[in-house]
Amino acid sequence: GCGRSSDSADSSPSGQGESGGKLRIAVIPKGTSHEFWKSVHFGAQKAAEELGNVEIEWRGPLVESDTGSQIEVVKNMITKQVDGIVLAPNQKGGLVDAVQEAIDESIPVVIFDSGLDEGPEIVSYVATDNFKGGQMAADAMAEAIGEKGNVILLRYIAGSESTEQREKGFLDGLKNYPDITVVESEQRGGDNATMSKEKVDQLLQIHGESLAGIFAVCEPNANGTLEALRNAGLNGKVKFIAFDPSDALIAALDDGSCSGIVVQDPVEMGYRSVMTLVGSINGKAAEPFISTGEYLITKENMNEEKEKSLLHPEIVE
Amino acid sequence: MSEVASRESNSSQWWRLLGKLQLGPLIALAVIVAFFYIADGYWGSGNFLSDYSIRMNLNAAALIAVPAMGMTMIIIAGGIDLSAGTALTLCGTILAVGLKTGPDAADGTMYLFGLLALVIAAGCACGAANGLLITGTNVVPFIVTLGTMTIFLGIGQIISSESTVYAPTEKLPQWLRYLCYTGSVGSRYLMNGIMIPTSVLISIALALLVSGMLNLTVFGRNTLAVGSNESTARLCGINVPATKLLVYSLAGVFTAIGGVLYFANIKNGNPTDGSGKELEIIAAVVLGGGSLSGGRGSVLGTILGALIITTIRSGCTQLSIPNTYSQIVIGAIIIIAVIVDQLRHGSPEWLFRMIRR
Amino acid sequence: MSEVASRESNSSQWWRLLGKLQLGPLIALAVIVAFFYIADGYWGSGNFLSDYSIRMNLNAAALIAVPAMGMTMIIIAGGIDLSAGTALTLCGTILAVGLKTGPDAADGTMYLFGLLALVIAAGCACGAANGLLITGTNVVPFIVTLGTMTIFLGIGQIISSESTVYAPTEKLPQWLRYLCYTGSVGSRYLMNGIMIPTSVLISIALALLVSGMLNLTVFGRNTLAVGSNESTARLCGINVPATKLLVYSLAGVFTAIGGVLYFANIKNGNPTDGSGKELEIIAAVVLGGGSLSGGRGSVLGTILGALIITTIRSGCTQLSIPNTYSQIVIGAIIIIAVIVDQLRHGSPEWLFRMIRR
Amino acid sequence: MSVTDLRKRFGPTHALRGVTLSAYSGRVLALIGENGAGKSTLLKTISGAHQADSGQMQIEGHLYAPSGPHAARHSGVAMIYQELNLAPDLSIEDNILLGQKGTGGGLLIRSRQRDIVRRALDQVGLRHLSPSDNTGQQSLASRQLIEVARALASDAKLILLDEPTSSLPKADVARLFEIVRRLKQQGLAIIYISHFLEEVREIADDYAVLRDGESVGSGRLDKIDDSQIVSLMVGRDVDDLFPNVPHTPGSERVRLTNLSGAPYPQQVSVTLRRGEIFGVAGLVGAGRTELLRTIFGLDYLREGKVHVDGKSIPHRVRARMRAGFGLLSEDRKGEGLAQDLSITENITLGNTRRYAKAGIINLSARRTDSQRWAWKVEVKSHSVDQSVSELSGGNQQKVALARILQQDAEVLLLDEPTKGIDVGTKAEIYRMMGELAAEGKTIVFVSSYLPELLAVCDRIAVMARGSMVEVRNADDWTQEEVMAAATETQT
Ligand SMILES: Nc1ncnc2c1ncn2[C@@H]1O[C@H](COP(=O)(O)OP(=O)(O)OP(=O)(O)O)[C@@H](O)[C@H]1O
Ligand SMILES: Nc1ncnc2c1ncn2[C@@H]1O[C@H](COP(=O)(O)OP(=O)(O)OP(=O)(O)O)[C@@H](O)[C@H]1O
Ligand SMILES: O[C@H]1[C@H](O)[C@H](O)OC[C@H]1O
Ligand SMILES: [Mg+2]
Numbered sequence A: 001g002c003g004r005s006s007d008s009a010d011s012s013p014s015g016q017g018e019s020g021g022k023l024r025i026a027v028i029p030k031g032t033s034h035e036f037w038k039s040v041h042f043g044a045q046k047a048a049e050e051l052g053n054v055e056i057e058w059r060g061p062l063v064e065s066d067t068g069s070q071i072e073v074v075k076n077m078i079t080k081q082v083d084g085i086v087l088a089p090n091q092k093g094g095l096v097d098a099v100q101e102a103i104d105e106s107i108p109v110v111i112f113d114s115g116l117d118e119g120p121e122i123v124s125y126v127a128t129d130n131f132k133g134g135q136m137a138a139d140a141m142a143e144a145i146g147e148k149g150n151v152i153l154l155r156y157i158a159g160s161e162s163t164e165q166r167e168k169g170f171l172d173g174l175k176n177y178p179d180i181t182v183v184e185s186e187q188r189g190g191d192n193a194t195m196s197k198e199k200v201d202q203l204l205q206i207h208g209e210s211l212a213g214i215f216a217v218c219e220p221n222a223n224g225t226l227e228a229l230r231n232a233g234l235n236g237k238v239k240f241i242a243f244d245p246s247d248a249l250i251a252a253l254d255d256g257s258c259s260g261i262v263v264q265d266p267v268e269m270g271y272r273s274v275m276t277l278v279g280s281i282n283g284k285a286a287e288p289f290i291s292t293g294e295y296l297i298t299k300e301n302m303n304e305e306k307e308k309s310l311l312h313p314e315i316v317e
Numbered sequence B, C: 001m002s003e004v005a006s007r008e009s010n011s012s013q014w015w016r017l018l019g020k021l022q023l024g025p026l027i028a029l030a031v032i033v034a035f036f037y038i039a040d041g042y043w044g045s046g047n048f049l050s051d052y053s054i055r056m057n058l059n060a061a062a063l064i065a066v067p068a069m070g071m072t073m074i075i076i077a078g079g080i081d082l083s084a085g086t087a088l089t090l091c092g093t094i095l096a097v098g099l100k101t102g103p104d105a106a107d108g109t110m111y112l113f114g115l116l117a118l119v120i121a122a123g124c125a126c127g128a129a130n131g132l133l134i135t136g137t138n139v140v141p142f143i144v145t146l147g148t149m150t151i152f153l154g155i156g157q158i159i160s161s162e163s164t165v166y167a168p169t170e171k172l173p174q175w176l177r178y179l180c181y182t183g184s185v186g187s188r189y190l191m192n193g194i195m196i197p198t199s200v201l202i203s204i205a206l207a208l209l210v211s212g213m214l215n216l217t218v219f220g221r222n223t224l225a226v227g228s229n230e231s232t233a234r235l236c237g238i239n240v241p242a243t244k245l246l247v248y249s250l251a252g253v254f255t256a257i258g259g260v261l262y263f264a265n266i267k268n269g270n271p272t273d274g275s276g277k278e279l280e281i282i283a284a285v286v287l288g289g290g291s292l293s294g295g296r297g298s299v300l301g302t303i304l305g306a307l308i309i310t311t312i313r314s315g316c317t318q319l320s321i322p323n324t325y326s327q328i329v330i331g332a333i334i335i336i337a338v339i340v341d342q343l344r345h346g347s348p349e350w351l352f353r354m355i356r357r
Numbered sequence D: 001m002s003v004t005d006l007r008k009r010f011g012p013t014h015a016l017r018g019v020t021l022s023a024y025s026g027r028v029l030a031l032i033g034e035n036g037a038g039k040s041t042l043l044k045t046i047s048g049a050h051q052a053d054s055g056q057m058q059i060e061g062h063l064y065a066p067s068g069p070h071a072a073r074h075s076g077v078a079m080i081y082q083e084l085n086l087a088p089d090l091s092i093e094d095n096i097l098l099g100q101k102g103t104g105g106g107l108l109i110r111s112r113q114r115d116i117v118r119r120a121l122d123q124v125g126l127r128h129l130s131p132s133d134n135t136g137q138q139s140l141a142s143r144q145l146i147e148v149a150r151a152l153a154s155d156a157k158l159i160l161l162d163e164p165t166s167s168l169p170k171a172d173v174a175r176l177f178e179i180v181r182r183l184k185q186q187g188l189a190i191i192y193i194s195h196f197l198e199e200v201r202e203i204a205d206d207y208a209v210l211r212d213g214e215s216v217g218s219g220r221l222d223k224i225d226d227s228q229i230v231s232l233m234v235g236r237d238v239d240d241l242f243p244n245v246p247h248t249p250g251s252e253r254v255r256l257t258n259l260s261g262a263p264y265p266q267q268v269s270v271t272l273r274r275g276e277i278f279g280v281a282g283l284v285g286a287g288r289t290e291l292l293r294t295i296f297g298l299d300y301l302r303e304g305k306v307h308v309d310g311k312s313i314p315h316r317v318r319a320r321m322r323a324g325f326g327l328l329s330e331d332r333k334g335e336g337l338a339q340d341l342s343i344t345e346n347i348t349l350g351n352t353r354r355y356a357k358a359g360i361i362n363l364s365a366r367r368t369d370s371q372r373w374a375w376k377v378e379v380k381s382h383s384v385d386q387s388v389s390e391l392s393g394g395n396q397q398k399v400a401l402a403r404i405l406q407q408d409a410e411v412l413l414l415d416e417p418t419k420g421i422d423v424g425t426k427a428e429i430y431r432m433m434g435e436l437a438a439e440g441k442t443i444v445f446v447s448s449y450l451p452e453l454l455a456v457c458d459r460i461a462v463m464a465r466g467s468m469v470e471v472r473n474a475d476d477w478t479q480e481e482v483m484a485a486a487t488e489t490q491t
């Protein structure tokens, strides 16, 4: 279809994309209120520009726990008869039917960032290995605290697949270090920094003196944890491992308040997803799983080329 | 009195008729649909009123409308229920857990019926708990249900072990699996070939039921009286606590049915999904002309209110209005729609005074 | 009729005094603290009432109490403000963006003052927008602020470009940096060595201000009258719209100050953080004896309400009660605290009748 | 103060269609008219609560067009409304000073204002109340007096009183008149609405009569007699103000034994017969309202029993209703009526079941029936679908009365049923009560207006401090004796 583009705004709307027109690809993130997704957006945009005849339709629910809205977005994209969908499902089971519905309407789907349950014949799955990321965090923690001591795992909200993988991976990774005790792994930081800070404030209250390390599994939790550590004057003393970067965390890495950040490559994720999808539309076969990698960044390597770009991934606008 | 009656001007009759037909919300909805249709024609994909789009929209509206019918009753009775959202997902979660741990669908028809009964009973119990606390302690509904809101959330999390409960496809009977189906395979609909989502059919049936109950039964009139002036109701011999208790319990049943739809829509139960839903449900009622001070509200209006919400949402998506701006658009339209609705009550007065001048 | 007065038993005088001192919420708080203290001594780390813990708790309460003071005024005036949460994070986000893009703290005192003025003005504008819509259109506050809630969220997201805005430390002046500091370095507090978090000092100052305003000024009395009986207020010549507008605008100022605290607490601004905060703020007011039907509420009570909420939360964590159960505990305690508070108004009647027998 | 050709419409209802009248300093103008004639609307327009559609008002020769109550107060106009207007959560003091400027630039310095408040309370005879007490807990009569105190404290030049005596006992009425006379001497102009002609004669100098929103006559009161006023109001002659339908009390129906509440009533024992109108007199706060509410099962019962035809009836509203009781509340705004619901709804609320088969209501049968009752009590409205809040005070009262009739109550407990009802309609209500009694129904008639009790009742009981001090046949009482009995135990 010709759909929406700057030079054909007045052309009458028509159906499915044919040769000559631009391909419209919907990219649907888990949520739109974190930096991570803006890098994904950038990657997708970059792919579109390279390909030339592709237009990205960026849309997602506001918060990452809102499965109902995400389903509505998918269905709206089916209505718009886009030429393909790139989706990071909020729940691995919840989006199965919506994806199936898209495929039934002959719209191909690529899944990224978080897994989808078996069933629908998706083109490919493009993601970080989050379990492995969790294990890397465990190793980094062990190194930071000298392989012994008490640590806390601060969980994200319930029900998010990717972060659950990290939590599992972290606990699994610590099994290799018999002298490390997990003194608390049942508390959740919620999806905002204020709540995380309050939680960690209280946890430090209980375990403060005897604590060696703490791991926060994603950006908002890490931001709150960092503030709580600073507030208690324990930054640097209690070793802190984070997942996903933010300006605050990068500064913390620099001043020693944070010992390591496990990062993903969101730009690559967006880029590869769109590339794979368009390739498959044009008849190219795709790998069932494409890993975009996971990296540990510490004070030592933070200024190296690759690491620097991962810490400051490009974002749209 | 006949002289007096004849003095009744036509304009007032006209306004009253508007009131009965819920023309306020209806006009608001029509304007919104027209707006998006035209805008979509120019800037969008032109599919805003396609069959598929309409089905999708109706289904989304049904997900709000069903629990909102219970809320309509509560609001008419002068109450409010902030726990509706988490009670809804609690019910959905119970269903999910039940299905997951149960036998395959083919072997378990009895089990399934038992499970559904349990879900409905759970919703009813949530409502009854609210009702009992409100009538028994005299604490305002806002606070009671603010409290039960987090309690239901907590119970849901315990049941789900704090995560998303997914029931595999083979455990779901066909009808449940396709309860919210809006795709284009005709045979998946309840009435083979007639492509109206089952969720929508259910809403229509329930709406007729509730509407009849509110307008034509003694219980319905008592509900209205309780919401309009509780002391008057007491004076007229209406058993106020019993009426309220019944209203909340019945509303709980609708919440439970809403929970079943919620589950069928996403095939998951996650208790946290419900936080925030209550405001959406209440908004549907109020957009449909319900008054939070009680004594006013209608099921038809509520359905229109739900449609207004989902239409704006899907319209914004289909027009590719960025997320941020659609938040603003949604907020603004909610306020405007209620303003439109108020116009027929002659409010705000200063405006009418100005016009009359 | 003087006999009638003398018939008034002493017990009623006694209750009235309790009412003035907000003893309802005070007792509730005392019971909760005592409970957790004892429980913590047995099963916890025994730090529940340590200096550090108290500071931390007071700071958390201040974060709720400051915006809740504005909400107290609104609720006393018979209104409600669902947009308080997102307006608060909007203000916090504006501050974060302003600091991030501004000069270093050392060079920019003027800039900083301008920025703070802008943040306060923004909060005030949010409140005024609510006030204008409510008085100008006659739409109920619940709906107006439900609408502006998402509008403010949208504006915040535009300003923050839909993500978390972090302001680097060197851009923050000392006082802002340590506004919510609760650690043990004495020199970081406002009054060197006196280790009361600045946020708490600010709350106390504001509380005195609002309390005075409500009790000792004509405006305060008018606010109470508007909430207690709007038509009476109008007929007595009180400018009801102006009063409401002022109430909402002032409340907006408190929301803005709350936003500054929110930012200072986590050094980040994210507009979505605010969704849900409004219920917490409202709960503080109601726990403190505010009545959602207007005419009743007190700043002291609200502060106690905020303390109740944060005490329960931190108590549950320190006792290592899992998240799910603490949700249930919090919900239950909210309801129970309000029931306790109602007892002194002689409600529920059936209970008192039973006792009297 | 003068008003010329004032017009006001509410949708289809023309409340005022050309009213012209004048009020003078140092004189009291009585505003008289049937229910719904537009009296309250007129005063509300003058007080700024309503805006006129057309017409002119002048004060002291200057054009006067208040934009709201605020502006009216500024021009020295104060009004006491027909329905109570107090903020229940505020103290008495704050209510009295509501709308006034503070002392000291927006600040309230209470000690400086205490004097004004004390003086105002003294004047209305509420010396014993503490200004810091809560207003919501005061009795209806006290609240009415607090409103008067508010008007007194406002330093107005023109005071508008809309039926201020309808819930005041005799002693307080006398005190109120005392105040009015004093204000008159101070040169204030007063407009006074009342349905009691003898009150009007006692206090007013001039009169103005409204009918259907038009001025139909005005002048000096000493130049016109009562029957002329009545015929001006009603548009025809009314020969008998207290019509008496012959009825004879028969067998015993209701027996109250030791009925006691908390704190009122106290140990009330009495029997009521079929076909009897049983009057209850007493001062304000004597516990008459509480007696009726206890009989009806609404108020707390400490001890005692209610028997109907020898059967003890449980203390629950529904049980009492089933046994034939019906209560008309004295507080029609707060309790008696659901203001936002329609006339139909309000009339049928107590007995919707009547129109229902298997729980389903026949709506048209209900509407027709309610129409019949509305006609019967002569509710003035343009349709029974109109909401009650749009009716004039008197017409609202009629709707409340219609409900008791619709319920087919056998024992009618009427608390101040003629409150706010005009002379013509009052006569209708007395006639109706007589007819009901003749049908064998029992009526308990609580009223603070002794002439109607003495004229209409078979027996009259006097209550004081919650007890029934004496019951006699109506013929054996005189006004003075009733007053004496009511105050006896008080001293
Ligand atoms: N707010 C309103 N909306 C619609 N109609 C109204 C309203 N207020 C008054 N009316 C109508 O205006 C007419 C005059 O009413 P008003 O209250 O002035 O009568 P009134 O003379 O004071 O009667 P009463 O003696 O019963 O108090 C009535 O027919 C009434 O129904
Ligand atoms: N809501 C209330 N709160 C406190 N006291 C009340 C309340 N209502 C009535 N009372 C008191 O109860 C007593 C009995 O009042 P009640 O209204 O029964 O008297 P009444 O004889 O009917 O007087 P009225 O002529 O005012 O109707 C009075 O002393 C009154 O002050
Ligand atoms: O899936 C996760 C995502 O990869 C990023 O870390 O943000 C939080 C989660 O939603
Ligand atoms: Mg009147």
Ligand SMILES: [Mg+2]
Pocket: D288, D289, D290, D330, D415
């Ligand atoms: Mg009485």
